[in-house]
Structures are given as C-alpha cells and as structure tokens.
Amino acid sequence: MIRRMDAVKLDVQKLVAGYIPGHPILHGVNLKIAPGQITVVLGPNGAGKSTALRVLAGFLAAESGSVRLDGDEIVDLPTYRHIESGIALLPQGHSVFPDLTVAENIELGGWILRGDRRRLHQAVDDVFTRYPHLRDLRNKSAGSLSGGQQRTVEIARLLVSNPRVLLIDEPSVGLSPVIASQVYRELTALKAEGRTILLVDQDIRAAIRIADYIYVLNSGKNEIEGDRAAFEGDLGALVRGWLGV
Numbered sequence: 001m002i003r004r005m006d007a008v009k010l011d012v013q014k015l016v017a018g019y020i021p022g023h024p025i026l027h028g029v030n031l032k033i034a035p036g037q038i039t040v041v042l043g044p045n046g047a048g049k050s051t052a053l054r055v056l057a058g059f060l061a062a063e064s065g066s067v068r069l070d071g072d073e074i075v076d077l078p079t080y081r082h083i084e085s086g087i088a089l090l091p092q093g094h095s096v097f098p099d100l101t102v103a104e105n106i107e108l109g110g111w112i113l114r115g116d117r118r119r120l121h122q123a124v125d126d127v128f129t130r131y132p133h134l135r136d137l138r139n140k141s142a143g144s145l146s147g148g149q150q151r152t153v154e155i156a157r158l159l160v161s162n163p164r165v166l167l168i169d170e171p172s173v174g175l176s177p178v179i180a181s182q183v184y185r186e187l188t189a190l191k192a193e194g195r196t197i198l199l200v201d202q203d204i205r206a207a208i209r210i211a212d213y214i215y216v217l218n219s220g221k222n223e224i225e226g227d228r229a230a231f232e233g234d235l236g237a238l239v240r241g242w243l244g245v
C-alpha cells in the first residue's frame with residue numbers, strides 16, 4: 001500500500017538565472033507551487049521553462065532571487081542537497097542510458113541511498129512492485145525498450161528516492177496518445193500520494209486537463225496565470241492561439 005506523504009510547497013520569487021553571467025534567461029520569475037498539487041508551466045519554445053526547472057532542481061545556479069521549500073531557502077544549495085530535500089527532475093528529452101539494463105538505470109535514481117545497500121535494494125524493489133512489467137524487463141538493455149517503456153523507466157528512476165517534489169519536463173513528447181495518457185494518469189496518481197508536481201508541457205490541452213494551477217512564461221517573464229477553470233474557457237483558446245497550436 002502506498003501511504004500519502006506530507007506535501008511540501010515551493011515558492012519561487014524574482015528568480016534571475018541564465019547560462020552566461022550578466023545575460024539572464026529568466027528575468028525575475030515568480031511561481032507558487034502549491035503542496036500536493038499539479039502546477040503547470042506553459043510557454044513558447046525558449047521561454048525559459050526548462051531553465052527554471054534546472055534551477056529548482058539545483059542543476060543551474062541562480063544569479064538572484066529566492067527558491068523556498070516549505071519556507072527554507074534552497075536557491076544556493078548544491079545539487080545533492082536539493083536531491084536530499086526531496087526534489088527530483090525528469091529532464092526534457094531522453095534520459096535513459098540505453099546500454100545499461102533497466103535495473104541499472106533505475107538504481108541510478110537511488111544515489112542518495114548509495115551508502116546503504118539494503119535500503120537501496122528495498123527502494124528499487126518497491127519501484128518494481130509499482131511497475132511489475134519493468135521487473136520482467138529488468139535485465140534487458142533500456143535501449144531495446146519501446147518509447148513508453150523507457151519513459152516508465154525514467155519515472156521509476158525518479159521514484160527510487162521517494163521524492164516529495166517532482167519537476168517534470170515534457171513527459172509525453174514522442175509517445176503515442178494512448179501511452180501519453182497513461183503518463184498523465186500516473187502524474188495524477190503521484191499527486192494523490194501527496195507529491196507536489198511542477199509540470200512543463202507543450203501538450204497544453206493534456207497539461208491543463210490535470211492542472212490545479214497554470215503559469216505561462218514568455219521570454220523569461222511571467223505572462224499570465226490562473227486556475228484550470230480560467231484556462232479551460234476563452235483563456236485556453238487565447239493561449240493556444242498565441243502559441244500557434
């Protein structure tokens with residue numbers, strides 16, 4: 001049985017970050033990521049969505065601004081402290097190691113448990129219990145799996161550390177509609193366990209369907225925001241038109 005965890009929130013204030021000092025991509029982004037909810041970030045290509053997720057995951061340093069996890073400032077902490085505090089990133093694009101087996105790929109998600117083989121083994125076993133079809137595939141090379149199976153491996157790897165905050169970057173790209181809808185169902189199930197989810201997506205329709213709250217970024221700045229109801233009406237059409245979809 002999966003127990004519901006105590007949900008945590010993330011507060012992002014005036015976040016400035018980029019790849020070249022003095023040339024920010026994010027120009028003071030503000031996000032309130034409510035505990036145990038699905039917050040969606042939309043925006044055109046190059047808006048800075050993935051950049052924001054990288055900062056929140058601790059992979060990219062901010063130039064200024066604040067990221068607070070349940071009130072604690074984490075913006076300047078090293079990556080491993082972000083992982084230890086329960087933040088996990090599913091990066092955009094493919095992130096399985098094709099030559100490693102499914103089991104090896106999943107074990108990589110247990111980096112913070114590396115000093116405790118028994119706990120790591122248990123955590124990996126829990127993930128296999130959650131995705132029994134992956135247990136059957138555990139000795140296969142990940143590269144030989146279908147796109148949907150590889151995406152499940154990536155999600156399984158993310159869950160080994162039992163994260164409280166999931167940062168998910170474009171989870172359905174390249175998947176068939178049926179498999180994509182399974183991925184969205186899984187995100188809803190993860191929310192039901194009390195996990196806090198920040199979802200970046202190009203599939204606006206699918207993302208809005210599972211969103212509790214939605215932000216639109218453009219050119220590294222907040223553009224519009226609102227709850228799902230606000231985006232299902234005229235505003236949805238407005239954004240879709242604006243994004244050219």
Ligand SMILES: Nc1ncnc2c1ncn2[C@@H]1O[C@H](COP(=O)(O)OP(=O)(O)OP(=O)(O)O)[C@@H](O)[C@H]1O
Nearest residue numbers: 019025043044045046047048049050051052092202
């Ligand atoms: N590693 C990098 N080094 C330098 N510039 C980068 C790097 N990654 C992204 N950028 C630039 O930062 C800007 C924002 O990119 P980012 O990937 O955050 O956008 P995005 O909103 O995620 O777009 P997409 O919808 O295409 O994924 C773009 O102009 C991009 O070229």
Ligand SMILES: [Mg+2]
Nearest residue numbers: 049050051092
């Ligand atoms: Mg991106």
